[in-house]
Amino acid sequence: MKTAAHLFQPDRGALHLRRQIANYLAVGLTTLFAGAAIFFLGYLIVYVARLGIQYLNIDFFTQPPGAEGEAGGGVLPAIEGSLIIVGLAAAIGVPLGIFTGIYLSEFGRGRIASVVRFLVDILTGIPSIIFGLFAWVLIVVPQHHFSGFAGSVALSIIMIPTVARATEEVLRLVPKEMREGSVALGATESRTILRVVIPAAKSGIITGILLAVARVAGETAPLLMTALGTNFSRISLSRPMDALPLRVFNFTLDPFAADHDKAYAGAFVLMMLVLVTSFAVRWATGGFKQR
Amino acid sequence: MQFLFSTAITVASGRARAWIRKLQVQARRPWDFLFRGLTYLLVLVVLCTVVGIAWVMLSNSLPTIQTFGWSFLTNEAFDPVHNTFGVRPALFGTLETALFALIVALPLGVGTAIFLVDFCPRALRAPLGFIVDLLAAIPSIVLGLWGAVVMVPWLQNTGQPWLQKYLGFLPFFQGEIHGYSILAGGLLLIVMILPILTAISREVMLVVPKAQREGLLALGATRWEVIRYAVLPFARAGIAGGAILALGRALGETIAVTLVIGNQAASPSLHLFDTGYTLSSVIANQFGEATPGLFQSAVLEAGLILLIITLIVNIFARLLISRLGRERVGGLVV
Amino acid sequence: MSIIVQNLNAWYGKSQGLYDINLHIQPRSITAMIGPSGCGKSTFVRCLNRMHEEVPGARISGTVEVEGTNIYARSIRPMYVRRHIGMVFQQPNPLPNRSIFENVAIGARFNGLARGKALAELVERSLRQAALWDEVKDRLDASAASLSGGQQQRLCIARTVAVEPKILLMDEPCSALDPQSTLQVEDLISQLKSTYTIVIVTHNMQQAARVADRTAFFLLGRLIEEGETAQIFSHPRQKETEDYITGRFG
Numbered sequence: 001m002k003t004a005a006h007l008f009q010p011d012r013g014a015l016h017l018r019r020q021i022a023n024y025l026a027v028g029l030t031t032l033f034a035g036a037a038i039f040f041l042g043y044l045i046v047y048v049a050r051l052g053i054q055y056l057n058i059d060f061f062t063q064p065p066g067a068e069g070e071a072g073g074g075v076l077p078a079i080e081g082s083l084i085i086v087g088l089a090a091a092i093g094v095p096l097g098i099f100t101g102i103y104l105s106e107f108g109r110g111r112i113a114s115v116v117r118f119l120v121d122i123l124t125g126i127p128s129i130i131f132g133l134f135a136w137v138l139i140v141v142p143q144h145h146f147s148g149f150a151g152s153v154a155l156s157i158i159m160i161p162t163v164a165r166a167t168e169e170v171l172r173l174v175p176k177e178m179r180e181g182s183v184a185l186g187a188t189e190s191r192t193i194l195r196v197v198i199p200a201a202k203s204g205i206i207t208g209i210l211l212a213v214a215r216v217a218g219e220t221a222p223l224l225m226t227a228l229g230t231n232f233s234r235i236s237l238s239r240p241m242d243a244l245p246l247r248v249f250n251f252t253l254d255p256f257a258a259d260h261d262k263a264y265a266g267a268f269v270l271m272m273l274v275l276v277t278s279f280a281v282r283w284a285t286g287g288f289k290q291r
Numbered sequence: 292m293q294f295l296f297s298t299a300i301t302v303a304s305g306r307a308r309a310w311i312r313k314l315q316v317q318a319r320r321p322w323d324f325l326f327r328g329l330t331y332l333l334v335l336v337v338l339c340t341v342v343g344i345a346w347v348m349l350s351n352s353l354p355t356i357q358t359f360g361w362s363f364l365t366n367e368a369f370d371p372v373h374n375t376f377g378v379r380p381a382l383f384g385t386l387e388t389a390l391f392a393l394i395v396a397l398p399l400g401v402g403t404a405i406f407l408v409d410f411c412p413r414a415l416r417a418p419l420g421f422i423v424d425l426l427a428a429i430p431s432i433v434l435g436l437w438g439a440v441v442m443v444p445w446l447q448n449t450g451q452p453w454l455q456k457y458l459g460f461l462p463f464f465q466g467e468i469h470g471y472s473i474l475a476g477g478l479l480l481i482v483m484i485l486p487i488l489t490a491i492s493r494e495v496m497l498v499v500p501k502a503q504r505e506g507l508l509a510l511g512a513t514r515w516e517v518i519r520y521a522v523l524p525f526a527r528a529g530i531a532g533g534a535i536l537a538l539g540r541a542l543g544e545t546i547a548v549t550l551v552i553g554n555q556a557a558s559p560s561l562h563l564f565d566t567g568y569t570l571s572s573v574i575a576n577q578f579g580e581a582t583p584g585l586f587q588s589a590v591l592e593a594g595l596i597l598l599i600i601t602l603i604v605n606i607f608a609r610l611l612i613s614r615l616g617r618e619r620v621g622g623l624v625v
Numbered sequence: 626m627s628i629i630v631q632n633l634n635a636w637y638g639k640s641q642g643l644y645d646i647n648l649h650i651q652p653r654s655i656t657a658m659i660g661p662s663g664c665g666k667s668t669f670v671r672c673l674n675r676m677h678e679e680v681p682g683a684r685i686s687g688t689v690e691v692e693g694t695n696i697y698a699r700s701i702r703p704m705y706v707r708r709h710i711g712m713v714f715q716q717p718n719p720l721p722n723r724s725i726f727e728n729v730a731i732g733a734r735f736n737g738l739a740r741g742k743a744l745a746e747l748v749e750r751s752l753r754q755a756a757l758w759d760e761v762k763d764r765l766d767a768s769a770a771s772l773s774g775g776q777q778q779r780l781c782i783a784r785t786v787a788v789e790p791k792i793l794l795m796d797e798p799c800s801a802l803d804p805q806s807t808l809q810v811e812d813l814i815s816q817l818k819s820t821y822t823i824v825i826v827t828h829n830m831q832q833a834a835r836v837a838d839r840t841a842f843f844l845l846g847r848l849i850e851e852g853e854t855a856q857i858f859s860h861p862r863q864k865e866t867e868d869y870i871t872g873r874f875g
Contacts (some may be wrong), residue, residue, distance in 0.1 A: 037423075080535065
C-alpha cells in the first residue's frame, strides 16, 4: 500500500476539511431534523392512541353521555350524529363533485373550463371555518336555531373540490380508445360516459369520495357554528346535533380529567378513521410500489 | 348596486340562451341533452356556491364596513358591550402564529425531505415517507386536544420558564407565563404544516433527473454539493409554492389554535408568551353571542378578512406550483 | 495515465454484470468499447471512475490501477477519483438554469481550483479545448439551456476538462446528437487525445473505426477481444468478434 503521494489524495489544507465538514453537517442536520420530526409525530399518534384505547370500551360506542365530569357513559349520540351529518353531506357534495369532475374532464373546453377549475381549486384553500360561517349566515341565523342540516351543508361544500379533482383526474386517464370504441358501436355520448368511462374510472372516484368523507368526518370548526353540539340524545336534523369532533372539543374544554379521558378516546377513533382510510386508499391505488 | 345587478342578470340570461342553443346542437339525442343539462346545472350550483360565499361574506359585513371602514383593522378592542369592534389583535395573532410556524417548519420540512430523498437508507424510504404523508391528514381536533391537555401545562411548568431563564434576553421570551400563549398556537401550527411542507418538498426533489446528479458526481462533488447545486435549484419554485400553501393552511386553522392560545387580547407585541387570539378563533368564540346588527356584522367581517388573506396566499402559491403541473401529494390530493 | 484492470467483476445486487475483466489501457490513446446492448461496456466504464457504486446494491471485486494506485483502495475517496477521471454522459446534462460560464466553472469552484481572474482564464481554456469558445464567447452569461444538443455536449466536455483530469471516460457521447454534431465531437475527441487518456463506449462500429486507436469487444459481461482497431476490424481473432463486426447479431 503506497503511502507516498498518489494521484487521488485529498486536497491539501482547509478546502478538503471544509467540504467534508459541510457534507457531514448536511447529513447530520437533515437526519436530525427528519428524526425529530418523524419521532415527534409518531410520539403524538402513539400518545393519543395509548390514552384513547385505555378508555375505549363497548359502552363508549353504545351509551349516551353520563353526567359531566364523571367517568362512564359514552358518545352514542355523537357517533350517530356524525354518521348522519356526514352521510347527508356526502349525499349533497358527492354528486356535485362528481358531475363537476365529469364536466371538467368531458365537456369543459376553453376559458370557461379554466375558470371553473380555478374556482374549484380555490375552494380547497378556504379555511373550513369560513364554510361554517357561510352556512351559519345562510341557514342558522334566518331560522334562529342551530341544525344538523346546516352542518351537512357546510361539510358538503368542503367535499366538492376533493371529489371533483379526483374524478377529473381519473376520468382523464381513461384511454381515448375506449370512448371512441363506444361511440363507434353507436352509443350516445351520455351512454358512453355513464356506461363505459365512469365504470373504468370507478376505483379512482371511490378513492376520491373516501378521502373527502374521511376529511370532513374529522372537521370541527364548520360544525361548531352550525350543528353546535348538544347533550340530548334525540336526533333531529333541524335541531342542534352532536358529532364526534364536537364532542371531543367539548370534552377538551371541560376541566374534568374524566372528560379528558373520553376526549382521548374520541380523538383516537377520529384519528383511526382518517389513518385507516388513507392507508386503505394508498394500498388500493398501489401507492406502496417503489418509485 | 341595483344597476350592477340588472346588468348581471341581462348578461347571464343572454349567456344562458346561447348555452341552451349550444346544448341543442351538441347533444342531438334527448338523453344526451338531459345529461349535459344536468351536468351544467350542477356545475352552475357549485359556481354559485363559490361566488355565493364571497358574496355572503361581503354583504353581511357591510354594516361594520360602513361604520368603521379601515379602522376595523386597527381598533384594538372587539367589544360588543360598547359596540366598538376591531380586529387588530386578531390580525396580529393570525399573522404572528402562522409566520412563526412557517419560519420554524420550513427548514425542518426541507431538511426532512432532503433526508428522505438522498440520505435515508433505501429500505426506510417508503415507510417513513408514508408516515409523513399520513400525518398530513390528522384532524386538527386531535392536535388541539393534545395541545390543551398536555402541551400547555408542560409549557407553563417547564418549557416557558426554561426559555425565559436561558433566552430571556430576547424580547420573544419575556413577559408573564400562562402556558396558553401565542407560542403554544405557533407550536401546534408547526406540527400541522410540517407534513405538507415535507411532502411537497419531497415530491419536487424526486423529480430532479438522475442525470443531473450524476453529472455533478462525475466532477467530484460530495453528496451535499450535489444537493446544493443540482437538486435544490431545480426544486426551489416547488418548495416556495409548498411553503406558501402551508402558510395558507396555518392562517386558516381554527380549532387547534383556539384551544391553546388563550383567547384574550394582550396588546400586540413580540412577546410570544402572551395570550392572544386569531381571526378564526374570534369567529369561533364570538358567533354564539353575536346579536344581529353590528355584532354579527363584525364576526362576518373578520371572516371576510380571513377569506381575503387566505385567497391571496393560495392563489399566489398555486401560481408558483402550477409551473410544475398540478400537485398530487402522496395519494392525498392537496 | 495508464489504466490496468485486473480480475474485475461487477454485480448489481445479485446479478453479475462483468466477469473477470483484464485490460491494459495505454496512456494518451483512445480506446473504444464496443459490443451489443447489455454486454457490460457501460458498466465497465463506470467501474473506472467509481460511478458504478452509486447504484444501490452494486459492488465490485478486483483492482483498477491508475499509474500504480488501485482506485478501489480503502484509503481513497471516490470523489477524488472522479475528479481525476472525468466522465461525459450519453445525454448532455449541463445545469439548465445556470449560465454557460457557471456550468464550466462549477467543478473548478467546489474543487477549489481557481478563483476570480484565474477562474475566468480556466473557463476560457476549457471552452477552447472543447472547441466551443468561438461559438459562445460573446454570451457566456446565457443559460446553458439555450445551446443546441451538440453544443451542450461540448459544454459538458468543457466542464469535465476544467477540473483537469488525466483520463476522460465517454459513455456513448454522440448517441443523442445529430450527424453533424457527432462529427464535430468526434474531431474534438481526436484532438483531446494528445492531452488525455480517453475511453469511449460506442455502439457505432464506424465511430470506433474512425476515432479509436485500440478497440475492446465485450459480450455478455466478458471481454472477448482487445487490440489495435485496424486489426480488430480486419482480422478479428475470436469468432464472436467476427460475428458482431459482420453484423450477424447485435
